[in-house]
Amino acid sequence: MTELPGWAHEYSGKVRELYRPIDEQAADAASPAVDRMLVVASDRVSAYDFVLEPGIPGKGELLTRLSSWWFEQLDVPNHVLSTDPVSAGGLVPDAVAGRAMVVKRLDMFPVECVVRGYLSGSGWEEYRRNGSICGVPLPVGLNDGDRLPRPIYTPAWKAPLGLHDENITYERTIELVGANAAASLRDLSLSIFARASEIAEARGVILADTKFEFGRDADGTITLGDEVLTSDSSRYWDAAAYHRGERGQSFDKQIVRDWLAANWDRSGVPPVLPQEIVERTSARYRELIGLMTGA
Known part of the structure; x- marks a missing residue:
């Protein structure tokens, strides 16, 4: 956590810090009716619901750059007001410039909206046990990394920091947020995933799965938040490697997950990441940004 002028720390997540304004400038600048927050992405890296050591140098800035780019590509309401210190009226402190977003405060849903286009990760593990994921039945005979007949919505309960997120059925989301909101979250998630998949594929990248988080803004509009x-x-x-049969060529933190799976039994405190794993992960993050944004 970093102390920031004009902002009071409110919450720490696995990777992000959330701040609320405490002075008149931050509270009243540009849009006095908007309840503003500052979201700061750290260099922390998490896996299996643990924050690992060490962090990935520059990761907070890389995540913010990619997330900001995607928010601009998607035609859905989102919480971002500005990532630019100038257009934000000077609200982004110099200490976190490049890895912070000024956003609207949202009343967040306690659901992670996961969409899977391919079978992998925890979805593959659940499929091997049950032949389904989060209550969604799948064809028999699928293998790790196979493309699904169509993308599926497999929500998770968003656990407080220190507890493990839990895969849940769609029926459970109805119990948590109500039938109308549950349907909106599912439909929005599938629609965004479809559009994002098209954008990624045009750049030689497969979007295998992702998670979205939503909340309601002050007007009650369901709004895309977080990253x-x-x-x-x-x-x-x-994509080229996948179609050659070389599965697992990831542009994400799978490098970290794979190393942990080979070197840790998930009991006790996770081991410290080797420098080589840190460097390889950082390089893959940067490579993805180059492919997606051209920068």
Whole structure:
């Protein structure tokens, strides 16, 4: 956590810090009716619901760049007011410039809206046990990395920091947020995933799966929040390698997950990441940004 002039720290997530304004400038600048927040992406990296050591140098800026780019590509309401210190009226402190977003405060839904276009990760593990994911039945005989007949919505309960997120059925989301909101979250998630997949495929990248988080703004509009389609919240694969049969060529933190799976039994405290794993992960994050944005 960093102390920032004009902002009071409100919440720490696995990767992000959330601040609220405490002075007149931050509270009243540009849009006095908007309840503003500052979201700062750290260099922390998490896997299996643990924050790992060390962090990935520059990761916070990379995540913010990619997330900001994706928000601009998607024609859905989102929480971003500005990532630019100038257009934000000087609200982004110099200490976090490049890795912070001024956003609208949202009343967040306690659901992670996961969409899967391919079978991988925890979805593959659940499919092997049950032949389904989050209550969604799938064809028999699928293998790790196979493309699904169509993308599926497999929500998760968003656990508080320190607890494990839990895959849930769609029926459970209705219990948590109500039938209308549950349907909106599902439909929005599938629609965004379809559009994002098209954009990624045009750049030689497969979007295997991702998670979205939504909340309601002050007017009650369901709004896309948090990060979107970053290397932390998504699985991205090299399309050319995949079609050659070389699965697992990821542009995300799968490198970290794979190393942990080979070197940790998920009991106790996770081991420290080797420098080589840190450097390889950072390089893949940067490569993805280059492919997606051309920058």
